[in-house]
Amino acid sequence: MRVLFVYPAFERHAQAYPELKEHVPCEEYIGSPSLGIASIAACTPKDVDQAFVDDRIHPFEEGGWPEADLYAFSFFTPAATRAMDLGDRLRAEGKTVVMGGIFPSMMPEEVAPHADAVVVGEGETVWPQLIADARAGTLKARYQADEPADLAKLPRPLVELYLDAEDENFQPDDYPLQISRGCPFNCDSCVIPCVMGRKIRFFPEETVWETLKAFAARGKRCCLTEDTSLMFLSGARRRFRKLLRRIAEHREAEGIALSYIGTSMPLLLNLEDEIFEEIRAAGIERFYLVGGFDPITRAAFGPGDAKATEQAERCVKRCQDAGVEPYVSFLVGNEEDDEGTFDRMLEFSNRVKLQIAEFAVATPYPGTPMWNKMIAEERIIDRTWRRYNDTTVVFQPRNMSPERLQQGYLDLWRLFYESRQDLKMADRSLCTIQF
Ligand code: SF4
Incomplete structure (x- = not known):
């Protein structure tokens, strides 16, 4: 067969x-x-x-x-x-x-x-x-599948299937590494808790390690996407720090490498200084800071709350001081956002001297709280699934027209990068979260 x-x-x-x-x-x-x-x-x-x-x-x-x-x-x-x-x-x-x-x-x-x-x-x-x-x-x-999988019983992913399919047209720098599944939170447009449940489950450390080694054996780095940033939650942090230290210890001999960690501003602000040192020692160069799901970015760029804005600035500065580049993913179209949101994002980016960012449109992915709300309020305006990709307005926003939100998203990309034309293309590669 x-x-x-x-x-x-x-x-x-x-x-x-x-x-x-x-x-x-x-x-x-x-x-x-x-x-x-x-x-x-x-x-x-x-x-x-x-x-x-x-x-x-x-x-x-x-x-x-x-x-x-x-x-x-x-x-x-x-x-x-x-x-x-x-x-x-x-x-x-x-x-x-x-x-x-x-x-x-x-x-x-x-x-x-x-x-x-x-x-x-x-x-x-x-x-x-x-x-x-x-x-x-x-x-x-x-x-x-009535029950979530028992991660302790799963074999490591057969990553060779992907690596064997690489050719001259496609050789990604990094592949995602999964170290947990599930999430206790319930963010508006996130599918993780809907598909994987509200309880966080961890893969055994050896499964993670064997996956890292399998990628390393073929010269590939791994990345930790945003759902994995839950490893920064206090209950999971010890486990994650152990993994970071193990990577730091073996990365030269085994060729193991991590490119970036996806996380959110509140989680990052709560980290101890030593974790930043361990992240650096593990060779991680970038934080992918997912905005628009957490209270800090929603308040900073929605109503322009001064305290939240100060927290967001502190978060970016913390990354910069630690030598781990902050790459902010700005989400537009949340319920709090209005026509001033676009300017607030650009002003913030310039003030904290962000070198790289991406912009995404809030999307009511089926099954999520945002989807349920938009359905209940009859605010879905487009059910063409290919447009549910963080680029297109598929719902009626609360505080502006769909056209204004769409234009604001396009303007953000243009205005952010127009003023950073000196950046080398290679430094601007996108590493968006797996939807
Ligand atoms: S966005 Fe992150 S914290 Fe929120 S539900 Fe999804 S995985 Fe959990």
Whole structure:
């Protein structure tokens, strides 16, 4: 049996709005795929032949894809339009298609007409049964993972599947490293607690270490995306610091390296000075500071609260003083935001001398609190899933028109980078959080 895992394409900022190419990095960074497929692949029976195709690099239209008995898609909302279209086309050719990941877990009814089977929830626990059913010709329409996976029992992700698929067109600098799943918070437009639950679960340290080593063996660095910043929560910090120290100790001998840590301003402000030293010792060069979900950035750039603004400035300065570059991701379109938000963000960026930033539009991803609220208040104005990618206004904002918010987002990119034209393109690569 042969399984072809598919990571469907989605549009990023300058792909969705080509006018941005003039002002933001021309070679917009194409991030590595999320670890979801690699984790499922590790749970595939050994006698199944498996391969991986990244539709962003090798689109289906360019000569089709290798033959397979099962085409297994994993995707989040920005890729849903493309995924469902591809599912239709493959099935029209008589192929068998299964779909899982964040969007199918949140919107299984929407996905069902485009696939032979939909996987809902964390797929590792149901995947072996799905493979057995596919072999027997008894595939069911839905596979529901009722419980979150027991991370202590999962093998490390089969990252070689991605690394073997790299070619001259696609060689990401870094790949995400997952050290936990789930989140006790409930931020407006975040899908993590919806898909992975409200309880934070940790991978065993050895699983994390073996994953790091597998990437290092092929010369790859890892990054820690924002959901992992929860390792800065007081209950998880000791575990994370142990990992940082282990990386610092072995990074030269093993070639292990971390590029950046995604986190939020409140978590960063609460860190002890020694952790900054450990982060530096582990070779981490950048903090990716996700804004718009936490109380500090929402108050600083929404109503312009003076105390929150001072906290945000202190946070950026702390990073700069520690020699770890702050890369702020500004989110526009929260309920507090008004037409003054754009200026507040630019003034802040100039005041604290930010060298690099990105701008995103608040997006009501299905299943999130923001989605539920927008549905209840009948404020969704666009259900085209490919536009749910942090670039396009798909809802009626509270304090301005959709057009004003859209223009404000585009102006922010332009005005921020116009005044930083001296920056080398290579220093402006984007490393946006995995949606
Ligand atoms: S944005 Fe971060 S803190 Fe908020 S729910 Fe998502 S993972 Fe948790």
